[in-house]
Amino acid sequence: MASKVTRPLWMGLPKWYTRLAKAIALTIVVSIVVFPFWTIVATSIASPNEVIENGGWVIWPSAVDLTAYTSIFKGEVITRALLISGGVTVLGTATSLVATIALAYALARPGVFGGKPVLLLVLFTFLFPPAMIPSFLVVKELGLLNSFPALVLPVLINVFNLVIMRGFFQGVPTELIEAARLDGAGEFRILTRVVLPLSKSIVAVVGLFYAVSYWNAFFNAVIYMDAHNYPVQAVLRQYVTQGAALSDLGNAEASILNSPQSVKMAVVVIATLPIMLIYPFVQRFFVKGVLTGAIKS
Amino acid sequence: MTVTAASTGGTPAPDAAPGDPPVPEPRAPKVKPKRTRAQRLRRDLFLVGLMLPGVIYFVVFHYGALFGNLIAFKDYVTFIGVWDSAWVGIDNFTVLLGDPDFWNAAGNTVVIALLQLVFFFPAPLALALLLNSLVGDKIRRFVQSVVYLPHFISWVIVVALFNQVLGDVGVLNGILDDNGLSTIDIIGNPDAFKPLVVVQVIWKEAGWGTIIFLAALANVDEQLYEASAIDGAGWWRRLWHVTLPAIRPVIVLLLILRLGDILTVGFEQFFLQRDAVGPEVGEVLDTFIYWSGIQDGHFGVAAAAGLMKGVLGVALVYTANKISHRLGEQGVYR
Structure with missing residues (x-):
């Protein structure tokens, strides 16, 4: 019963070969996405010797061996980078969310003082996103080079997120706001007690978008920060794609192991893990969030 | 009160x-x-206060940067600062246009952008059609959550994954080698670079790109399908005469947006892989701006390149929008 979704009559019954072709196509698509993740996890949890014997990769480890992970956490480089990434992600997401909610809420109220010019000011930046060199100079002139605010302030509000959020707030029934006001609620109470509780889904989606972009960011760190203040993605770049050894980066413990490949893959897994962990929880909100935004803009 | x-x-x-x-x-x-x-200001004082941090942010980091484009017309010297550096007119632009490296980067950008347009742009549409043809809800949701995932993975990790699977000591070549077959040189091979970056962007973003097409497909009037099916139209004819015309506005809209962004082929992707294949094939406009400006200190010239890219982008959107109006489409409205 549950699996049989109503199939319109005009569609007719599918031919066996179309069903087979679709099944094959879907299997290929899913495997192409999943396989790379599978092999990095497998390589990271295989014993270092097995990885070496097999030439640098494993698809099915014969036994689970977490040496690669323990060696990473014994050294300082990755641990410090993870702390930096975590801190920037948590504080950055919180700051960005507050700033975005505040501006979006004010701009969603009809006839607010200064609403129209501010909205124009914001939407114009869609047309001319800040270019790399002038942005760098702004950060530099503000004296933010090699300070952690440089990783947050220049990307504080994302216009797309702002537009999605504003669109959602506009959909909150004015009757509710009016009723709250008649009950004597001030603007702050209306926002925190009436509007925000109704907007949990959009706050979750926008929060996820911010968190992911803070966690994944590496380029701003590369241009604004000194190497010892790099977040994990920037370290990963040096280590995995530029081929620097962890020992060069000051991680003595990991370099003792003679299979850098399993350690590398363990770092990749660690840098991916937070996203994998929150993804299932917020995933169901995406479509709604992205679409309201897309329609409004 | x-x-x-x-x-x-x-x-x-x-x-x-x-x-x-x-x-x-x-x-x-x-x-x-x-x-x-x-009176209005007094009434809305709280809301204006809410706007303030955001407005300051946009003024400083967006309009400040927009204003900073002025150094494209200056001889920027780091320790003198933006204000006091001397004006040089269009010297930076003449230097830029006489630089073969710039033209190399521009050429690579255009070729990669065209490859993306031909191979990457239709990929989400094809995937969306496949997903849309699934009647069973469970399989469809499962596939959707799998294909959205790579969108949330950073480029650093995507490059690491590709190296691990396709690199010369990666899984693919390992398997080929174990079976006595000859290995394929993909990662770090200048000839394979352009196809590789297009495949990477398809892997990362095609799934996410289906969202907007799926929404458009869900809005197609069921009765049109029913009527055409009764008239004897098969799957292909329904696709050609019902589905595609119905979602044409969305396709055109995305195409215009893509055109405006065409000179941006994806900075991080190229920043990460340029050194593996060398600037000859791996340099695009954005990486050129980075290397000549922030690495080599030619800020004025790099800002000139960025400014030209920005102005061209706006001009492209404007033109594409005009053309779509001519063709009777809605376009973007700007």
């Missing part, structure tokens, strides 16, 4: 009516046509 005063908002007439009458209004005058600016 300015109960009614606040509820009437900027346009006094329409809002005041519903539900209000029974509430006694002791002092507030019932009809007060126009508020002065100062």
Whole structure:
């Protein structure tokens, strides 16, 4: 019963070969996405010797061996980078969310003082996103080079997120706001007690978008920060794609192991893990969030 | 308390009516046509306060940067600063246009952009059609959550994954080698670079790109399908005569947006892989700006390149929008 979704009559019954072709196509698509993740996890949890014997990769480890992970956490480089990434992600997401909610809420109220010019000011930046060199100079002139605010302030509000959020707030029934006001609620109470509780889904989606972009960011760190203040993605770049050894980066413990490949893959897994962990929880909100935004803009 | 005063908002007439009458209004005058600016400001003080941090952010980091484009017309010297550096007119542009490295980067950008347009742009549409043809909800949701995932993975990790699977000591070549076959040189091979970066962007973003097409497909009128099926149209004819015309506005819209962004082929992707294949094939406009500006210190020239890229992008969107209007499409509205 549950699996049989109503199939319109005009569609007719599918031919066996179309069903087979679709099944094959879907299997290929899913495997192409999943396989790379599978092999990095497998390589990271295989014993270092097995990885070496097999030439640098494993698809099915014969036994689970977490040496690669323990060696990473014994050294300082990755641990410090993870702390930096975590801190920037948590504080950055919180700051960005507050700033975005505040501006979006004010701009969603009809006839607010200064609403129209501010909205124009914001939407114009869609047309001319800040270019790399002038942005760098702004950060530099503000004296933010090699300070952690440089990783947050220049990307504080994302216009797309702002537009999605504003669109959602506009959909909150004015009757509710009016009723709250008649009950004597001030603007702050209306926002925190009436509007925000109704907007949990959009706050979750926008929060996820911010968190992911803070966690994944590496380029701003590369241009604004000194190497010892790099977040994990920037370290990963040096280590995995530029081929620097962890020992060069000051991680003595990991370099003792003679299979850098399993350690590398363990770092990749660690840098991916937070996203994998929150993804299932917020995933169901995406479509709604992205679409309201897309329609409004 | 300015109960009614606040509820009437900027346009006094329409809002005041519903539900209000029974509430006694002791002092507030019932009809007060126009508020002065100062009164509106006082009324909205809290909301204006909410706007303030955001406005400061946009002014400093967006308009400040926009203003900073002026150094494209200056000889920027780091320790003198943006303000006091000397004006040099269009010298930076002449230097830029005489630089073969710039033209190499521009050429690579255009070739990669065209490859993306031909191979990457239709990929989400094809995937969306496949997903849309699934009647079973469970399989469809499962596939969707799998294919959205790579969108959330950073480029650093995507490059690491590709190296691990396709690199010369990666899984693919390992398997080929174990079976006595000859290995394929993909990662770090300049000839394979351009196809590789297109495959990477398809892997990362095609799934996410289906969202907007799936929404458009869900809005196609069922009755059209039914009628055409009764008239004997098969799957292909329904696709060609019903589905594609119905979602054409969305396709055109995305195409225009893509055109405006065409000179941006994806900075991080190229920043990460340029050194593996060398600037000859791996340099695009954005990486050129980075290396000549922030690495080599030619800020004025790099800013000139960035400014030209930005202006060209706006011009492209404008033109594409005009053309789509001519063809009777809605376009983007700007």
